[in-house]
Amino acid sequence: MTDDSTARLATRARELDAEHVSTDRRNAFVLPDGVVYLDGNSLGALSVAAREATRDAVERQWGEQLIRAWNDSEWWTAPERVGNRIAELVGAPAGTVVVGDSTTVSLYKAVHAAARMRPERRVVLTDPDSFPTDVHVTRGVCEQLGLTLELVSPGDAVARLEGSDDVALASYSQVDYRTGELWDLATITAAAHDAGALSCWDLCHSAGVVEVGLTAGGADFAVGCGYKYLSGGPGAPAFVFVAPEHLADFTNPILGWNGHATPFAMSPDHVAADGITRARVGTPPVLGIAALEGALTAYDGLDVGDVRRRSLSLTAFFVECLGGLGVDLPVVTPADDARRGSQVSLRHPDAYAVVQALIARGVIGDFREPDIVRLGFAPLYLSHEDVLAAAVLLRDVLDGREFERAEFATRAAVT
């Protein structure tokens, strides 16, 4: 491609950055020089606030307050406090979200509880192409409760639900982890409700970058990661949402002392706590919650709608750059804004090696089976100029056939 088109794209990048300046939080994050980080959908970048919150939790709270910190630093109530902050980001009322376990465990709690709320129904729907843990958990719950797991793509869910009377729960991801497709939470939830079923949503790839709209969409249950776009750090606690109308009937399948109405009464009888606290299980991962709470301050003063607009602009601009630079890999992610999450997935027969070659050039994305180059656009710390830089380096990797180098062929244990 000519220098002219690169120059035109560079001008456009600067214009778009100026247009979206109110959502630029790059200075809140710690990123190495020379890196364009396009993997915030797998492990969000470290923020200054998360680092400081972790330091404070370790050095002052743990180090000096010792066990007094459960009260003095409000460790005990942190799961609900941080849950409330996440609730604002996903369009849910206070008192409906709690953080603490992994996404997998959170999903188990939600799916199990939901299925038991429709005892006369025998079928649970989920997406065969979900992130595997979602299929595993849903299958496990079905086996435990004697239900049937039906693997139905979210695109076919409405048709499956229409006129049916056998479905207890439709459990889907709002954004597909591999393709980046954004599914219509409100429409699928409405179809579930019309059929007398409940809905559960995995928000791992939408929380913090999409206007999730749990209440507006009528969602019954939801879960999501703390370590992707929310930048809570490796292994950050996940969150679970239970709609207000289900809280009283929510039976946690893991009855632990943290979900007890009076945990310090030390009673062997289990009495579930009121509200979302009953979704808690055991001692919360305090250090992880502290990092997540710090990280969430990056959203202070921001409207999720504006973050979403920035995200859409970044992903659309990336695709525009590919066109302008003559990179003609198939784009798997929908071009339609209404159907696109915050990533762009491309197909290439040597996708793993392409990703490794890109990483060697400072553009960190990831590979997903079987042939996907997956690039995530975390809007708070990426600019349109970064996006253009990544597209130029991708073009160079492809034009120079750098992905054919032997060193990029060997798969690492974690991809």
Ligand SMILES: Cc1ncc(COP(=O)(O)O)c(C=O)c1O
């Ligand atoms: C859609 C989705 N669900 C769940 C998970 C992971 O669950 P966990 O936090 O338990 O590892 C991931 C990614 O790891 C994911 O992409």
Ligand SMILES: Nc1c(O)cccc1C(=O)C[C@H](N)C(=O)O
């Ligand atoms: N959770 C991860 C991990 O512990 C190691 C490596 C990757 C992950 C991920 O989060 C993968 C991610 N959910 C995905 O969408 O592929």
